[in-house]
Structures are given as structure tokens and as C-alpha cells.
Amino acid sequence: MKMGEITMGFITPMKPWKWTRSGVISTNDSNAKTGSSSAISGSGQIPFQNVFQTAVEQVKETQADVENKQYLLSTGQLEDAHTLPIAETKAQISLDMMISLRNKALESYNELIKMNI
Template structure:
């Protein structure tokens, strides 16, 4: 079994006489923000792709070119699930942001 370590950041050892300010542990762009940005961008692209697939299948069905009629409801379900996932990600991000704002006041 392989362990995925993409969320684990190794700790740097402290050297004698090093202060916290010299250590400079904060990167310019946090890895978590980049990871969330990538996940959210993938979710948005997934919504665009699934919606385009639904529109294509609707066109094919309307013109009589769709060979398997069951593929349209499947594509619609995929599009609904991907949209729901994107909305959930957005809501969780906003809830987290609001919690951070409350902590600062």
C-alpha cells in the first residue's frame, strides 16, 4: 500500500541560535492555496465539460442522431453531480473564510 504524502509538509530542523524570524517558515504562496485553486479549477472545468456533453447529447437527440437514448439522462446526472460538487466546494470555502474573519475580530 502506497501512502500519498502530498498533504504532509516535512518539518525543518532547528539549528542552534536560530530565531523564529530567521527561520522564515511561511512560503510566498502557501501550498494549500495552490492545491485548493487547482481543485476548484478542476471542478469548474468538469462542470463546463459535463454541461457541454449534455448540450451535445440534447442536440443529437433532437435531430434523431442519438443512438442510445439512455446516455442523455446519464450525462444530465453527471452534470448535476459536478455542479453540486462545485457549489459545495464554494460554500465550504466561504464558510471557512467567514470563520477566519470571525477569529480576527
């Protein structure tokens, strides 16, 4: 085997990731969960709006997961009791991230308003 030669045996090469319109990362695999395999912009950057949409969706998902696990724990159906505090911590972290994003966006907006043109 020559140096730099890639074989499709034990190690598979990595594929590039792209952001899709739904904000989900695509690996261009046929079995990957994506809405579209094309990038949003030619530069591969995420639109500003998607940052906030993704943060809000993540907060909603983590909060729903916490509520579901709380229900399962209260009815005795939760098999792993340690998953509830983990889910609560994830929900708190995602909420803190969204609040930080909001605060930074407001600070940036206020700075732009103060600028003289």
C-alpha cells in the same frame, strides 16, 4: 517462483499516480494523457487553487456533453437514448459538487475573518 517475486506476465504491477500542473492524474506511462509527469509539490498534495479550477472545468465539460447529446437526440442522431439522462445526472452531480465546494470555502473564509489575532 518465490514468494513476493513479481513477474511481468499475467499481472502487471501498479504505478504510482501523481498530480500534474493541469490537474490531471499521471501514471508516468508514455501513453498516459498528461501535461507533465512531475508532481506539483514535493509532498504530492494538490494546490488549493486546482481544486476549484478542476471543479469548474468538470462542470463546463459535463454541461457541454449534455448540450451535445440533447442536440443529437433532437436531430435523431443519438444512438443510445439512455446516455442523455446519464449525462444530465453527471452534470447535476458535478454542479452540486462545485456549489458545495464554494459554500464550504465561503464558510471557511467567514470563520477566518471572525478569528481574533
